[in-house]
Amino acid sequence: MEEVSRPKEKTMEEVKGFVRRVLLFKFKAETAPDHVKQLIKDYSNLVNLVESLKTWHMGKDASIENLHEGFRHVFELTFEDAEGIAAYMVHPAHLEFHEQISPHLEKIVMIDYKLTSFHT
Amino acid sequence: MEEVSRPKEKTMEEVKGFVRRVLLFKFKAETAPDHVKQLIKDYSNLVNLVESLKTWHMGKDASIENLHEGFRHVFELTFEDAEGIAAYMVHPAHLEFHEQISPHLEKIVMIDYKLTSFHT
Numbered sequence: 001m002e003e004v005s006r007p008k009e010k011t012m013e014e015v016k017g018f019v020r021r022v023l024l025f026k027f028k029a030e031t032a033p034d035h036v037k038q039l040i041k042d043y044s045n046l047v048n049l050v051e052s053l054k055t056w057h058m059g060k061d062a063s064i065e066n067l068h069e070g071f072r073h074v075f076e077l078t079f080e081d082a083e084g085i086a087a088y089m090v091h092p093a094h095l096e097f098h099e100q101i102s103p104h105l106e107k108i109v110m111i112d113y114k115l116t117s118f119h120t
Numbered sequence: 121m122e123e124v125s126r127p128k129e130k131t132m133e134e135v136k137g138f139v140r141r142v143l144l145f146k147f148k149a150e151t152a153p154d155h156v157k158q159l160i161k162d163y164s165n166l167v168n169l170v171e172s173l174k175t176w177h178m179g180k181d182a183s184i185e186n187l188h189e190g191f192r193h194v195f196e197l198t199f200e201d202a203e204g205i206a207a208y209m210v211h212p213a214h215l216e217f218h219e220q221i222s223p224h225l226e227k228i229v230m231i232d233y234k235l236t237s238f239h240t
Contacts, residue, residue, distance in 0.1 A: 020179060022142060022194055024229065059140060059233025062202070067230040074142055074231050076196075082182070109144065109229065110187040111194050113179025 052084035172204035
């Protein structure tokens with residue numbers, strides 16, 4: 001996360017071209033924790049298989065305010081542009097992973113967006 | 121987003137100490153677009169007012185898959201650690217902003233998590 005050590009910038013600006021996808025997952029209760037771990041590992045491996053997928057991050061909810069609405073896993077994927085997402089969506093490795101994980105998800109929220117930054 | 125130009129890393133790893141908060145907002149339909157813009161501007165300004173808030177990013181939904189569940193705004197805040205979030209939560213500037221924005225939100229999801237990365 002180099003951005004925290006950047007010099008102060010005083011304007012809000014769009015980071016040119018970058019598109020980020022954020023996904024929140026609630027896994028089904030009947031999916032075993034080890035299976036969830038394996039699915040996440042397979043998910044992370046897409047970054048090695050899909051050229052247009054530039055970064056992959058995940059995290060597990062650790063908030064204390066209880067506003068997670070049952071979503072306990074967050075995934076952040078970054079692409080160079082909207083075409084990169086389009087290429088990812090139809091990539092065989094992604095389609096295969098999608099088939100693998102879908103039966104294990106109780107609910108999902110997904111948003112794609114261009115990043116606008118404001119750094120200290 | 122320097123991470124995309126980093127050399128290849130082959131292991132999934134936790135980014136030491138960093139905690140990210142992702143928030144999805146659905147603004148109320150009756151809040152005027154200009155008012156939403158002003159609220160977002162005030163939100164971004166917290167990065168200048170709250171020492172423990174290290175980065176602030178936002179984006180507007182541009183996805184075509186319609187899995188946004190009505191959430192059209194995403195906010196990503198980064199803190200050095202959980203103590204940083206705790207300090208932010210009770211900071212007067214944050215509390216004031218919270219009072220300002222709350223009446224305009226129809227729904228919200230919020231998750232805090234330690235980042236785990238996998239870069240190409």
